[in-house]
Amino acid sequence: MIKLLPYKAVQCPFCGRKQVTQAVKRFSCRLCGKSTSFRHKGKWNVKLKDFSSEKQAREYCQIWSGEELIEGGFSSAKEL
Numbered sequence: 001m002i003k004l005l006p007y008k009a010v011q012c013p014f015c016g017r018k019q020v021t022q023a024v025k026r027f028s029c030r031l032c033g034k035s036t037s038f039r040h041k042g043k044w045n046v047k048l049k050d051f052s053s054e055k056q057a058r059e060y061c062q063i064w065s066g067e068e069l070i071e072g073g074f075s076s077a078k079e080l
């Protein structure tokens, strides 16, 4: 049994949006409404990072979302 800290920054595997949740085993996406368990058959089902404070989790979530936008910009630049 893996014990996680109370606040998690998670990426929804269905819509790809990042959000902060306090869920323990599974979470419901606030954006697409689908729910998924964190782990499935001993493997991580979602991208997740856990934190002891909500503030840290939210900050990480913002940076995480921002990085993906930057990465997307770089990869499209390379294609040109």
Ligand SMILES: [Zn+2]
Pocket (backbone or CB within 6 Å): 012, 013, 014, 015, 016, 017, 029, 030, 031, 032, 033, 034
């Ligand atoms: Zn979603």
